[in-house]
Amino acid sequence: MHDADEPGRFRTLDLIDAHAGGDVGRVVVGGVELPAGTAAERARMLQRDGDGLRRLLTQKPHGDPSQCVDLLLPPSTPEAHAGLVIMGTMGYPGFSGSNAMCAAAAMVEARLVPLPDPEDDLLLETPAGLTRLTLTARRGRLDSVAYDALPGFAVPGDHVTEVEGWGRVRFRLVYGGVFYAVVNAAEVGLDPARTPVSELARFFDAFLPRAAGEHELVHPEHGVMPPLSLGLLAGTVDLQPEQPRVDLAVYMDGGVICRGPTGTGTTALLVWLHEQGRIAPGATVRAVSPFGQEFTGTLTGTTAVGDRTGVRTRIAGRPYLLARSQIIIDSDDPLVDGHDLPRGPSPAPGTS
Structure with missing residues (x-):
């Protein structure tokens, strides 16, 4: 008590x-x-x-x-x-x-x-x-x-960085509500659906700091954004069945391979596929994580994002x-000591 x-x-x-x-x-x-x-x-x-x-x-x-x-x-x-x-x-x-x-x-x-x-x-x-x-x-x-979702877009042009153990890695910077470094899994010999999660994390642990240290992230409407902290590995793309499926792995700075495809990751994936000419407005895909979890993403159209062409997406899932x-x-607990915590109770959302 x-x-x-x-x-x-x-x-x-x-x-x-x-x-x-x-x-x-x-x-x-x-x-x-x-x-x-x-x-x-x-x-x-x-x-x-x-x-x-x-x-x-x-x-x-x-x-x-x-x-x-x-x-x-x-x-x-x-x-x-x-x-x-x-x-x-x-x-x-x-x-x-x-x-x-x-x-x-x-x-x-x-x-x-x-x-x-x-x-x-x-x-x-x-x-x-x-x-x-x-x-x-x-x-x-x-x-x-x-x-x-918030309009997504890709930064023009491919980027390349040298990653120990994987050599030269090509990637795109894609905004899906937050910025991602998107890598084609086949180009680095990985598969989100079959490669062990520990190996996926090992790749991102080596890759993301290199990519983050080389690029400042700028949104054409919101200006300079926080440093790159998310990566996405785009794997098998099977757009033939009635419900097209795309495998992906989302990495979160701190060594975490997300259990799901994430909402912003699904938007970033659709942006990446659209940039490659793989999907057009109206296309719906199932984005599937290494753990078999999925969201549905639909490319609903294109739009302007500042001076760039972006895409609109609709993401669906079940919580x-x-x-x-x-x-x-x-506050006497040593594990808490030194943490700068905001004080006091919060009023319920929707009140002031």
């Missing part, structure tokens, strides 16, 4: 864990308070002044590097249902499809939004902008979440609830 004579020593965070495509999002629904601001401003504030929360919840014993933390906050715009800040070993991505799906499942579970009957929209304010998700219920539970819990943070 908490010691009432030591006010301020203990913190309690209210969590709902969910997964979408196998990737776990730990959704913080209470226990954190941040100053008013946009989701982007709050993400920058956490990175600058409160990064201990991210580090604490993505490390054992409070968390795990393979999991992301999704912080629900009141939105800064009245049209949004909630603000969402995403944190992981890679830092503070502007958007993540699987984490948006997990946040949607948690909001339904916590009754912050009603279960759709049978379909309804949910608008999330993320650091990358507003994203509208379509929630569909079936048999009294949330069955699927689909969303129109599953895992747990509802509380984490107790004891």
Whole structure:
């Protein structure tokens, strides 16, 4: 039990864990308070002044590097249902499809939004902008979440870097809501569907620091972006069957091969396929991870992204609830000491 004579020593965070495509999002629904601001401003504030929360919840014993933390906050715009800040070993991505799906499942579970009957929209304010998700219920539970992704695009031209053990590796820089270094798996002798996951991680551990150190990432509308922290290995492309399948592996800085294809990874894959002339608007593919988890991605059209031609995509998947819990943070615990944590309870999303 908490010691009432030591006010301020203990913190309690209210969590709902969910997964979408196998990737776990730990959704913080209470226990954190941040100053008013946009989701982007709050993400920058956490990175600058409160990064201990991210580090604490993505490390054992409070968390795990393979999991992301999704912080629900009141939105800064009245049209949004909630603000969402995403944190992981890679830092503070502007958007993540699987984490948006997990946040949607948690909001339904916590009754912050009603279960759709049978379909309804949910608008999330993320650091990358507003994203509208379509929630569909079936048999009294949330069955699927689909969303129109942020416009994706490829940086013009191939890039090449020298990687120890693999020689010269060719890749493209692709934006799917965050930037990825996309590598054709066949060119480096790997296959996301058959190569052991440990070997996929070994490749990315050697490759990504080389690629990240050589390129500044710039979005034509949003300016300089965070350093490269995500990689994508595009494997077997089978576009012949009725439901075309593409194997891929997504790597997250920190040594993690994601269990799912991820939402932004699926968008980046569609951008890459479109750049190669492999798919046209209207095409739908199943993006399948090394663990057999999948999302469906549809290339819905093209659009301008600043002075570049980008593509629009719609990503769909199914989130599953895992747990509802509380984490107790004891400031006297040496594992907590030194973590710069934001203070106070958070009002429920949708309130101010």
